[in-house]
Amino acid sequence: DGGITQSPKYLFRKEGQNVTLSCEQNLNHDAMYWYRQDPGQGLRLIYYSQIVNDFQKGDIAEGYSVSREKKESFPLTVTSAQKNPTAFYLCASSTGGSPLHFGNGTRLTVT
Amino acid sequence: EDKVVQSPLSLVVHEGDTVTLNCSYEVTNFRSLLWYKQEKKAPTFLFMLTSSGIEKKSGRLSSILDKKELFSILNITATQTGDSAVYLCAVPNAGGTSYGKLTFGQGTILTVHP
Numbered sequence: 104d105g106g107i108t109q110s111p112k113y114l115f116r117k118e119g120q121n122v123t124l125s126c127e128q129n130l131n132h133d134a135m136y137w138y139r140q141d142p143g144q145g146l147r148l149i150y151y152s153q154i155v156n157d158f159q160k161g162d163i164a165e166g167y168s169v170s171r172e173k174k175e176s177f178p179l180t181v182t183s184a185q186k187n188p189t190a191f192y193l194c195a196s197s198t199g200g201s202p203l204h205f206g207n208g209t210r211l212t213v214t
Numbered sequence: 215e216d217k218v219v220q221s222p223l224s225l226v227v228h229e230g231d232t233v234t235l236n237c238s239y240e241v242t243n244f245r246s247l248l249w250y251k252q253e254k255k256a257p258t259f260l261f262m263l264t265s266s267g268i269e270k271k272s273g274r275l276s277s278i279l280d281k282k283e284l285f286s287i288l289n290i291t292a293t294q295t296g297d298s299a300v301y302l303c304a305v306p307n308a309g310g311t312s313y314g315k316l317t318f319g320q321g322t323i324l325t326v327h328p
Binding site: 208 | 223248255270302304307316317318321
């Protein structure tokens with residue numbers, strides 16, 4: 104079945120460490136997105152990529168970095184510069200005029 | 215800046231009840247409004263609304279858009295415990311050419327008791 108795989112499901116890190124969240128899709132979608140979800144707040148866009156080797160900042164890109172070397176993969180690195188990294192991270196993809204298709208998310212806890 | 219506000223933020227009902235969830239928006243160059251259902255993990259797509267006054271329906275769920283008053287409602291009739299979820303409303307960002315750059319509301323947490 105086609106879909107989006109995010110790994111790991113849960114991630115624990117110490118403050119000051121960089122961490123990379125994986126996102127892989129086999130839907131052959133051109134565009135991929137990273138959203139962050141905090142309790143009581145809606146999803147907020149971190150980064151997005153509409154084609155390979157190109158990506159743009161979303162609304163809350165500070166402290167994050169991404170790469171898009173392959174169409175199927177869009178990893179997100181949470182750097183030590185991100186002040187409040189503990190959150191639920193959702194990866195999504197879309198193509199043409201289709202609505203977003205989401206992965207199951209990674210819950211990151213930084214202590 | 216685009217803005218989406220949902221109400222209520224949480225709602226507790228019993229099976230069989232009918233619920234109405236609200237979503238108001240302020241967006242430059244409105245194109246559409248989307249509803250998603252989130253059960254703990256991945257949000258799943260429910261409806262996309264582009265035209266005012268035309269109801270979209272899927273089983274016990276229905277939604278309608280009012281472009282004049284800038285809001286949408288999501289109705290769920292004869293609720294079941296499986297309807298318990300967070301319901302998210304979103305609009306595509308101004309200037310975007312896709313439906314992937316979205317501004318989301320805070321979500322409504324619906325809890326349906328047996």
